[in-house]
Amino acid sequence: MASTETTTPSAAGTPGDDPAGPPDGASTGGASTGASTDRGGAAAPEAAGGPAAGREPRPAGGDLAGLEAGLDALDATVVARQPWLRTTLSKLFPPVIAIVIVLALWQLAYHFQVKPHYLLPSPLDVFRSLQQKWFEGTLLGFVWTSVSRGALGFVASVVLGTVLGLIVARIKPVRAAIGPILSGLQSLPSVAWVPAAIIWFGLSDATIYAVVLLGAVPSIANGLVSGVDQISPLYLRAGRTIGATGLAGVRHVLLPAALPGYLAGLKQGWAFSWRSLMAAELIVSAPDLGTGLGQMLEQGRELQDMSWVLSAILLILIVGIGIELLIFAPIERRVLRSRGLLVKN
Amino acid sequence: MTTSTLTKPAAADAGTTGPHAARIHHVSKSFGRPGARQQVLDDISIDVAPGEFVCLLGASGCGKSTLLNLVAGLDEPSDGTIETPGGRPALMFQEHALFPWLTAGRNIELALRLRGVPRAERRPEAERLLELVRLKGAYGKRVHELSGGMRQRVAMARALAQDSQLLLMDEPFAALDAITRDVLHDELTRIWQETNLSVLFVTHNVREAVRLAERVVLLSSRPGRVAREWQVDIPQPRRIEDAAVADLSIEITEQLRGEIRRHGQH
Numbered sequence: 131m132a133s134t135e136t137t138t139p140s141a142a143g144t145p146g147d148d149p150a151g152p153p154d155g156a157s158t159g160g161a162s163t164g165a166s167t168d169r170g171g172a173a174a175p176e177a178a179g180g181p182a183a184g185r186e187p188r189p190a191g192g193d194l195a196g197l198e199a200g201l202d203a204l205d206a207t208v209v210a211r212q213p214w215l216r217t218t219l220s221k222l223f224p225p226v227i228a229i230v231i232v233l234a235l236w237q238l239a240y241h242f243q244v245k246p247h248y249l250l251p252s253p254l255d256v257f258r259s260l261q262q263k264w265f266e267g268t269l270l271g272f273v274w275t276s277v278s279r280g281a282l283g284f285v286a287s288v289v290l291g292t293v294l295g296l297i298v299a300r301i302k303p304v305r306a307a308i309g310p311i312l313s314g315l316q317s318l319p320s321v322a323w324v325p326a327a328i329i330w331f332g333l334s335d336a337t338i339y340a341v342v343l344l345g346a347v348p349s350i351a352n353g354l355v356s357g358v359d360q361i362s363p364l365y366l367r368a369g370r371t372i373g374a375t376g377l378a379g380v381r382h383v384l385l386p387a388a389l390p391g392y393l394a395g396l397k398q399g400w401a402f403s404w405r406s407l408m409a410a411e412l413i414v415s416a417p418d419l420g421t422g423l424g425q426m427l428e429q430g431r432e433l434q435d436m437s438w439v440l441s442a443i444l445l446i447l448i449v450g451i452g453i454e455l456l457i458f459a460p461i462e463r464r465v466l467r468s469r470g471l472l473v474k475n
Numbered sequence: 476m477t478t479s480t481l482t483k484p485a486a487a488d489a490g491t492t493g494p495h496a497a498r499i500h501h502v503s504k505s506f507g508r509p510g511a512r513q514q515v516l517d518d519i520s521i522d523v524a525p526g527e528f529v530c531l532l533g534a535s536g537c538g539k540s541t542l543l544n545l546v547a548g549l550d551e552p553s554d555g556t557i558e559t560p561g562g563r564p565a566l567m568f569q570e571h572a573l574f575p576w577l578t579a580g581r582n583i584e585l586a587l588r589l590r591g592v593p594r595a596e597r598r599p600e601a602e603r604l605l606e607l608v609r610l611k612g613a614y615g616k617r618v619h620e621l622s623g624g625m626r627q628r629v630a631m632a633r634a635l636a637q638d639s640q641l642l643l644m645d646e647p648f649a650a651l652d653a654i655t656r657d658v659l660h661d662e663l664t665r666i667w668q669e670t671n672l673s674v675l676f677v678t679h680n681v682r683e684a685v686r687l688a689e690r691v692v693l694l695s696s697r698p699g700r701v702a703r704e705w706q707v708d709i710p711q712p713r714r715i716e717d718a719a720v721a722d723l724s725i726e727i728t729e730q731l732r733g734e735i736r737r738h739g740q741h
């Protein structure tokens with residue numbers, strides 16, 4: 131019955147490949163199959179020449195490795211790398227043009243006195259105001275005070291938000307209890323906390339940090355929760371079959387799988403920290419507190435110095451955008467690209 | 476003819492004793508609340524011998540994936556027992572299910588790590604497994620940089636990294652193009668012959684079942700029962716185009732269609 135088929139050359143032992151791997155006798159139909167496999171591995175030309183006399187040859191089966199290499203090569207995608215300088219320039223060009231246009235419109239509005247000059251200073255006036263503060267040596271101090279407060283508040287928010295997010299994402303009753311409140315808190319402007327915080331902590335750093343935390347923690351926790359929710363059940367199932375259960379499952383599957391959502395939450399968390407910080411600094415100012423950008427803005431308002439006010443707004447914007455561009459954007463891009471989630475156009 | 480088909484009554488296997496890679500013993504599975512229960516599997520008994528390649532074949536609703544989940548230990552049977560003496564079986568899905576945050580090599584190393592392989596041995600072992608599936612240069616590649624066929628081969632290497640004696644495969648090639656699937660059939664046969672693996676392979680593709688298996692088990696649908704079994708004596712390496720494969724496929728397909736027709740007669 132089977133004897134006619136077993137003499138055909140074998141695909142199992144590929145020529146050129148490891149010849150020491152004949153199949154176990156138990157796993158195949160009969161011993162004759164094993165023998166022909168062995169021959170295919172040891173002396174390919176002989177094996178190919180022998181049966182060719184009587185039976186039809188099977189060319190493809192004999193070189194599975196080569197066939198597979200060909201398939202892989204055909205499927206491989208070739209990604210052409212763009213020159214570094216050109217990509218950077220082409221990315222920089224549009225926003226620079228946009229900024230130039232805004233400045234031009236501003237200058238025109240100033241020129242035609244849409245508002246009196248003391249209400250609408252020119253871009254140059256604002257620049258001079260910044261320059262003056264720079265030469266006074268106070269400007270960097272303002273920026274540093276705010277940035278260090280923002281950074282410290284953000285780091286504390288990350289710690290609290292991550293723990294809170296993990297608990298809410300993984301423990302069902304907790305989620306049912308505080309999940310909706312947590313996402314609802316995101317729509318509460320953090321400036322609303324300022325009066326409460328002043329009553330609790332007075333005009334102190336504690337008030338500023340309390341407002342920052344209340345603003346940033348919910349969005350970081352929510353980011354992690356939605357990151358966990360978006361994990362494909364397939365990964366969890368695959369993780370369980372290879373033995374990633376319990377803490378190992380959290381560490382090796384859950385957290386890395388949730389990373390894109392978590393990062394988005396961190397980014398939003400930073401934006402919320404920075405906004406909350408400015409709201410707090412605007413209202414909470416005391417001589418012994420140190421002057422941040424928010425306080426600088428408020429001083430400008432008290433002096434009715436519009437150039438001062440505009441330069442403070444500009445600085446707040448620049449710091450916010452700068453940290454997003456220099457810290458969060460590269461990290462996010464790297465994570466997404468490594469997972470093939472970043473589509474290049 | 477090169478094939479000899481052998482029909483056994485479904486319960487015959489249940490009585491046999493001796494070594495086995497997996498023993499599914501009078502297993503039933505129902506889902507849903509009491510009162511509105513839906514029976515998915517009904518008194519299934521299948522033994523997989525060490526080194527044996529068994530294909531589970533059936534139309535939609537035969538509960539083949541449910542059965543694999545039970546054997547994999549991802550779910551509990553409502554009735555009956557499942558033994559897998561070789562430890563937790565490895566499982567391959569229709570989707571590659573590789574982790575996109577790790578490289579191909581690291582995916583395999585994670586399975587090794589969770590198995591308790593010491594750090595120093597992981598890398599060489601992962602390289603060896605990649606070589607076994609003929610993806611020598613893919614260690615540092617990200618999952619999205621690999622083609623569908625390559626991903627399934629890495630998934631196979633990851634499954635092999637569990638060093639389980641039983642490999643469960645849930646329609647692993649269903650999403651691949653015909654050319655790649657054909658090559659992976661050859662590849663799976665080769666790997667199965669080189670290792671001493673027992674395979675329980677679920678598919679709805681009759682030809683695929685006959686191409687690969689030593690034994691084909693046909694399940695009826697709603698609820699899933701063992702309808703019939705065939706011993707496939709066509710010698711490996713087979714080709715999906717072989718006349719013997721075609722002949723047996725026709726016979727099995729007829730039976731399968733008969734099972735399906737019964738559901739239209741209400």
